[in-house]
Structures are given as C-alpha cells and as structure tokens.
Amino acid sequence: MKVSNIFMLILIFMIGILTGCGLGFDHTLFMTKSNIGVDIDTKPPTAEISVARRELVIAPSFEGGQIPPVLAGFNTGNRLLFGFDVSSVFAGGDAALTLSKSGKGETHGAKLCLNQPPIGKPHIGPISLGGDYPLPTAGEIHPFVFGTDTSFGLKVAWSGMTAQFPDTVKIGFNRKELAYAPVFGQEAPKNEDGTSTVPDCKYSVEMPAFLASIEVGADVSSPQSFNSKYRQSFSTGAAAIELAGDLSVKKLMLSRLDISSQKAATIIETEKEKVTKIEKYITNSSGNIDNAKLQDLLSKSQAGSPVVITDTVIKKINSAKTPNEVKELLFDPLDAAIEPLYKCLPTENQ
Amino acid sequence: MSATIRIIVKSDKDDALVAESKLQQKGYQTTLSETSNVVLDGTNLGGHLDILSDPDNVVFIVIGTKQ
Numbered sequence: 134m135k136v137s138n139i140f141m142l143i144l145i146f147m148i149g150i151l152t153g154c155g156l157g158f159d160h161t162l163f164m165t166k167s168n169i170g171v172d173i174d175t176k177p178p179t180a181e182i183s184v185a186r187r188e189l190v191i192a193p194s195f196e197g198g199q200i201p202p203v204l205a206g207f208n209t210g211n212r213l214l215f216g217f218d219v220s221s222v223f224a225g226g227d228a229a230l231t232l233s234k235s236g237k238g239e240t241h242g243a244k245l246c247l248n249q250p251p252i253g254k255p256h257i258g259p260i261s262l263g264g265d266y267p268l269p270t271a272g273e274i275h276p277f278v279f280g281t282d283t284s285f286g287l288k289v290a291w292s293g294m295t296a297q298f299p300d301t302v303k304i305g306f307n308r309k310e311l312a313y314a315p316v317f318g319q320e321a322p323k324n325e326d327g328t329s330t331v332p333d334c335k336y337s338v339e340m341p342a343f344l345a346s347i348e349v350g351a352d353v354s355s356p357q358s359f360n361s362k363y364r365q366s367f368s369t370g371a372a373a374i375e376l377a378g379d380l381s382v383k384k385l386m387l388s389r390l391d392i393s394s395q396k397a398a399t400i401i402e403t404e405k406e407k408v409t410k411i412e413k414y415i416t417n418s419s420g421n422i423d424n425a426k427l428q429d430l431l432s433k434s435q436a437g438s439p440v441v442i443t444d445t446v447i448k449k450i451n452s453a454k455t456p457n458e459v460k461e462l463l464f465d466p467l468d469a470a471i472e473p474l475y476k477c478l479p480t481e482n483q
Numbered sequence: 484m485s486a487t488i489r490i491i492v493k494s495d496k497d498d499a500l501v502a503e504s505k506l507q508q509k510g511y512q513t514t515l516s517e518t519s520n521v522v523l524d525g526t527n528l529g530g531h532l533d534i535l536s537d538p539d540n541v542v543f544i545v546i547g548t549k550q
Binding site: 394396400401464 | 487489497500501502503504505507508509510530549
C-alpha cells in the first residue's frame with residue numbers, strides 16, 4: 134500500500150472520530166474498488182491486462198476479538214480474444230455470514246454475544262481523544278448508507294483477417310462498493326432477580342444485512358456467437374439474507390473457493406431444473422398429483438434403473454401428498470432418483 | 484423433527500469431494516473418510532448385506548447429517 138493511501142485511511146478515521154460519527158466504534162465502514170482494463174490487439178500484437186482492487190473495512194472490535202461480519206469476493210477470468218468474465222460480491226451482517234457457509238440464511242445468525250455493554254473510548258496511544266461512543270440501542274434510529282457504482286464497456290472488432298475470431302478486444306470494468314452501517318447493541322431481558330434471561334448472550338451486537346452482487350460475462354469468439362450477460366443485485370435486510378442463501382449468488386463466491394463446490398453448485402442447479410419439470414409433469418389441472426402419470430413414470434424409471442428406483446424409493450415418493458412434496462423429496466434426500474425419472478419423461482416435457 | 488443421515492460411497496476422491504460439497508450446500512454437516520473396507524448391513528430393516536470395494540482397494544465415504 135502506498136504511503137498516500139495509508140495517510141488517507143488515517144485521515145478518514147480521524148475525521149470520523151472528530152466529527153462524532155463514531156466510525157469504528159458504533160459504525161462500520163466497508164468499501165471496495167475494482168478496476169480492470171484489457172486491451173488485446175493483433176495489429177500490432179498486443180496483450181495488456183491490468184487489474185486493480187482495493188478493499189477496506191473500519192469496524193468496531195469487541196471482547197474476544199469479535200467483529201461484525203463483512204465479506205467481499207472478486208473474480209475475473211479473461212479468455213483473451215474469446216471473451217471475458219467478472220463477478221463480485223459485497224455483503225455484510227447476516228448476508229455475509231450466509232454467503233460464507235452452506236445452507237439458507239438465518240436472521241440474527243451473525244449476532245455477536247458480549248458479557249456487558251461496550252463503550253468506545255477513542256485514543257491515540259496513551260493520549261485520550263475524549264468522548265464516549267456507546268452503541269445505539271433499542272428505540273434509536275441511525276442512517277444506513279449503502280451504494281455501488283459500476284461501469285462496463287466492451288469493444289470487439291472483427292476485420293475478417295483472423296477468420297471468425299476478433300482481432301481487437303478492449304474491455305473496461307470499474308466498480309465501487311460502499312457501506313456505512315450502524316452497529317446496534319441490545320441487552321437481553323432480565324429476570325426479577327436482575328440476572329439475564331439469556332446468560333450466554335447478555336448483550337448482543339448486530340449490524341444491518343446488505344448484499345450487492347454483479348456478474349458480467351462476454352463471449353466474443355465470433356460475430357455470430359457474440360453474447361454478453363449482465364446480472365446485478367442490490368438488497369438490504371431480510372431480502373439480502375434470503376438472496377445470500379440463493380445458490381446463484383453463492384456460486385459467485387464459490388467460484389473463488391474450490392472447484393468441488395463450483396461443480397456441486399452446478400449439479401444442484403441442474404437438478405433443480407429437472408425436478409421442476411418432473412413436478413410439472415405429474416401435476417394435474419387442479420394442482421394435485423396426477424397419479425396415473427406418476428405411477429407410469431415410476432414404473433418406467435424402475436425398469437430402466439432398478440438399482441436406483443427401488444421399491445423403497447417408490448414407496449417414499451408415493452407417500453408424498455402434493456406435487457411440491459414430491460419435488461422436495463427428490464431434491465433432498467432422493468436426488469439420485471432425479472436422473473432416472475427425468476430420462477423417462479416424454480421428450481416434449483424435458 | 485428427526486435428523487436425516489446420508490451415506491454416499493464413491494470410488495473417486497474428486498467425486499467424493501463434489502458429493503460432500505453438494506450435501507453441504509443442501510445444509511448437511513459432513514465428514515469424508517477414506518477406507519478400503521465398507522460393509523453395509525441393512526438386514527435388520529429387510530435390506531441388503533453388501534461389501535463395497537473398488538479395484539484399487541480405496542473407497543471414499545461421505546456421511547452427511549441434517550437436523
């Protein structure tokens with residue numbers, strides 16, 4: 134990090150304290166900045182790629198080293214003359230925790246548990262700067278600032294001299310993400326004798342959930358197959374937590390974790406699509422199970438895959454009362470039965 | 484509500500890792516073990532007694548538990 138950048142950080146921090154906004158005490162500042170420039174040309178042969186990424190968090194840290202969770206992920210893949218991919222995830226609070234683990238989101242999952250209400254006392258070394266920063270608590274309102282700024286530009290040129298491949302690709306991607314979130318504290322209710330009703334979490338600390346994600350991809354292998362996608366999400370509160378549990382968003386993070394997770398996420402997405410088609414096929418016009426179709430499907434798939442579609446599996450599927458129950462059973466735990474059943478769907482239903 | 488336990492046996496480690504990750508993404512707590520001797524005894528439930536092995540004598544067991 135450059136000296137000027139360090140100076141800027143200290144300046145932000147000091148301004149935060151001196152203006153009384155409690156940055157790093159009762160507020161968390163989380164920001165990232167990404168910039169990618171790609172310039173590939175065949176005349177003259179040139180390949181320039183520059184990636185710049187900055188991340189910063191200023192957050193309060195409490196007893197035991199606990200910190201309100203934030204998470205940022207950034208991924209870029211350059212296919213030179215054939216395309217370009219970039220994805221980014223930016224989250225805090227319950228949404229960050231949900232993104233970092235498997236399963237769906239849980240409200241208040243990122244809650245920090247303390248033994249007593251914390252009070253911030255800013256100082257530089259031994260010199261006290263004066264003032265106390267208790268956390269805002271029940272009955273108080275504090276602004277929450279959250280925003281992103283994105284620009285994406287793509288230029289592809291085909292001269293015809295390089296067959297169907299482009300001879301010039303220029304890409305620019307720039308994104309800034311910022312969240313300035315208040316950190317709230319809440320004391321657990323007390324019994325009549327003054328002891329806490331929640332001894333393990335006498336005082337809890339949380340910050341609002343937020344999530345921003347973006348996925349940009351461009352396939353430029355030929356003018357005929359030119360294709361680009363742009364998907365972006367921006368959410369706060371319960372919507373952010375719910376969305377963070379969605380595999381399509383998790384996948385943006387998983388692509389940075391490991392290949393097994395990425396493959397698993399892709400398999401699950403495919404399974405979801407197939408199970409939805411199976412559900413649609415066995416649903417009659419009243420929304421109930423079309424038993425004739427279901428039994429026919431089970432019978433055909435058992436004939437084709439007797440090791441997977443066993444009598445026990447058929448019995449379990451037949452115990453479902455609604456098409457949705459069949460769908461949920463197939464998704465988990467009977468996911469091994471999805472493929473044999475899907476293969477036996479009429480072609481027009483696949 | 485009772486827990487669901489899933490046991491998956493794979494002959495390839497990469498496949499086992501994908502199966503484990505898949506269970507994790509579906510909300511299971513998992514363990515992955517490598518062994519050469521796997522005996523499945525479901526006879527008390529009217530099921531099969533089976534010995535699972537692979538030509539190179541190594542199999543991978545993924546056990547997932549979901550509440």
